[in-house]
Amino acid sequence: MASRASKGFICTRCAYRSSNSRAPFSTSSKLRQQQHDKSERPQLPPTSGYARLTNRSLISISGVDSTSFLQGMITQNMLMGKEPVRAPRRTGSYSAFLNSQGRVLHDVFIYPITKGSLGHTNDSTDEAAWLIEVDKSEVTNLMKHLKKHKLRAKLTLRALEEGEQSVWAAWNESAGKPRWAAYNLESDFPSELSDNGLVVVGCVDTRAPGFGTRYVTPGAEDLQVHLPEESQLQGSEVGLETYKLRRILHGVAEGQQEIIRESSLPMECNMDVTRAIDFRKGCYVGQELTIRTHHTGVVRKRMLPVQLFGVDEDSTFSSALNYDASKDIPQPPTGANISRVGTRKGRSAGKFISSVGNVGLALCRLEMMTDISLTGESxxxxxxxxxQIAWDADLAVGSTSSGAVKIKAIVPSWLREHIVASTTRNVSSARARENDEGLRARELVERLDDEEAEETK
Known part of the structure; x- marks a missing residue:
C-alpha cells in the first residue's frame, strides 16, 4: 500500500503511522513503530484463555505479626468473623497500600499461604504467611515501604526471585460464574489442585464482573501442569498485550503506570466498587481521607474505558467499546489532558492513562464526559x-511530532449501577441531614423564646 508521503501529503498523524506505510519522514523509534504496527497489535481476547503475568512480582511476608502488620497497612480486611472470635482470612483478595494522604502507592493482590502451599513447609501453627503480588517495577519501592513501617514487628520480608513462582490470569466467559465472587482456591486440599504437593493458590479477580481468576504457581512451568484434569482451563495461553487489551475492555487498571503512584485516589480507580476497600475495618495508613470521602464526599472522577477516534471522525455516535486492530490511531502520552473540542481554555475533563490501538483507559470527570449526575442536579x-487529547512533541515518547485524537468515555453497566445507587444514597442522606439541622435549629429558636418569656415574667 502506498504511503501518504508518496502522494505528497503530510500531517501530524502520519508520524504515528505503522511501519506498513514506510513513511520516509517519520522519526519514531523502532520500538514506537513496533507498538503501532498493525500486524503486531493483539486481536480480540478469546472468551476463554490464560496469560502469564510477567509484569507482576511477588513478595513473601511471614511471622507471628504478619497478619496484624498487614491489617494496619492495606485497605482490605485481613481478619474475618466477628469480635471476639476473629481469624486471619483464608481467601485471596485485591487490595492497595496507601500513603498518609490517602493516595495509592501500590495496587496488590494478597494471598494466604498455608502449610504445603507453594512449598511452604513451616510447621508452626501460629506463624501466618502471605504473598503480596505487586507491579514488577515497584517491588523495591514496596519493600522500602514495608520495612519503614515494620519497626519491631516479628515478621520476615523477602522479594521472590524471577522464576521462583509464576503469576497467572485465567478466564472463561462462557462458564456462567457468579457476577461477583471472592473466594480462595483452598490450599488445604492439595489433591484438588495438584498431584505433586506444590499447591496452587489464588482468588477470583473481583475488579470486574466475570473478569476471571488469579493463580500463583511454583516454578516457571505452564499453568496447566499444576491443575488436575477436571480443573483444566479452557482455551490456550495468550500474550501479555492481549491480557492488557482485555483489561482495558473491562475498564480495569493495573500497576503504577496506570494507577499513578502517590497521585491516584483509590475510589477514583474504582477500588470501592471492586471490593479492594473494607470500610468497616479499623485503622490503616491513609484511612482518614478514604473513609471521609466514602461517607460524606462525592467521587467526581473515575477510571473509565475510552474509545479513541481520528480528529476527522465523529465520536458522538459511539455508545460501546469497539476494538479494531486494523485501525491506525496515534497513541497519546500518559497524563495528557482531555479537553472539549473547539475550546482553547477551560477546565480539564480528565487525564489519559493508557491504550491499545483505538481503546484505552482515562481518568474522566463524570459530569463532563458522561450523562451521570452525581448531585441530583443538572x-x-x-x-x-x-x-480531544492534543499533545506536544516533547510529551510523545519516541517521537518528535505533536498529535491529537478524539476521545469518548464509556461507562460499564456494573460501574454505572454502583454510581447511580451511591448518588441516590448520598442525596437522600444529604436531605436527611438538612432536615435534621432544620429541626434542631427550630428547636433551638423555640427554646430561646421560652427562656426569654420566662425572664420577662
Missing part, C-alpha cells in the same frame, strides 16, 4: 460535545 454533560 450536569455539564452535552451529548453533542466532543472531547
Amino acid at each position: 450536569s455539564q454533560y452535552n451529548p453533542s460535545q466532543e472531547f
Whole structure:
C-alpha cells in the first residue's frame, strides 16, 4: 500500500503511522513503530484463555505479626468473623497500600499461604504467611515501604526471585460464574489442585464482573501442569498485550503506570466498587481521607474505558467499546489532558492513562464526559460535545511530532449501577441531614423564646 508521503501529503498523524506505510519522514523509534504496527497489535481476547503475568512480582511476608502488620497497612480486611472470635482470612483478595494522604502507592493482590502451599513447609501453627503480588517495577519501592513501617514487628520480608513462582490470569466467559465472587482456591486440599504437593493458590479477580481468576504457581512451568484434569482451563495461553487489551475492555487498571503512584485516589480507580476497600475495618495508613470521602464526599472522577477516534471522525455516535486492530490511531502520552473540542481554555475533563490501538483507559470527570449526575442536579454533560487529547512533541515518547485524537468515555453497566445507587444514597442522606439541622435549629429558636418569656415574667 502506498504511503501518504508518496502522494505528497503530510500531517501530524502520519508520524504515528505503522511501519506498513514506510513513511520516509517519520522519526519514531523502532520500538514506537513496533507498538503501532498493525500486524503486531493483539486481536480480540478469546472468551476463554490464560496469560502469564510477567509484569507482576511477588513478595513473601511471614511471622507471628504478619497478619496484624498487614491489617494496619492495606485497605482490605485481613481478619474475618466477628469480635471476639476473629481469624486471619483464608481467601485471596485485591487490595492497595496507601500513603498518609490517602493516595495509592501500590495496587496488590494478597494471598494466604498455608502449610504445603507453594512449598511452604513451616510447621508452626501460629506463624501466618502471605504473598503480596505487586507491579514488577515497584517491588523495591514496596519493600522500602514495608520495612519503614515494620519497626519491631516479628515478621520476615523477602522479594521472590524471577522464576521462583509464576503469576497467572485465567478466564472463561462462557462458564456462567457468579457476577461477583471472592473466594480462595483452598490450599488445604492439595489433591484438588495438584498431584505433586506444590499447591496452587489464588482468588477470583473481583475488579470486574466475570473478569476471571488469579493463580500463583511454583516454578516457571505452564499453568496447566499444576491443575488436575477436571480443573483444566479452557482455551490456550495468550500474550501479555492481549491480557492488557482485555483489561482495558473491562475498564480495569493495573500497576503504577496506570494507577499513578502517590497521585491516584483509590475510589477514583474504582477500588470501592471492586471490593479492594473494607470500610468497616479499623485503622490503616491513609484511612482518614478514604473513609471521609466514602461517607460524606462525592467521587467526581473515575477510571473509565475510552474509545479513541481520528480528529476527522465523529465520536458522538459511539455508545460501546469497539476494538479494531486494523485501525491506525496515534497513541497519546500518559497524563495528557482531555479537553472539549473547539475550546482553547477551560477546565480539564480528565487525564489519559493508557491504550491499545483505538481503546484505552482515562481518568474522566463524570459530569463532563458522561450523562451521570452525581448531585441530583443538572450536569455539564452535552451529548453533542466532543472531547480531544492534543499533545506536544516533547510529551510523545519516541517521537518528535505533536498529535491529537478524539476521545469518548464509556461507562460499564456494573460501574454505572454502583454510581447511580451511591448518588441516590448520598442525596437522600444529604436531605436527611438538612432536615435534621432544620429541626434542631427550630428547636433551638423555640427554646430561646421560652427562656426569654420566662425572664420577662
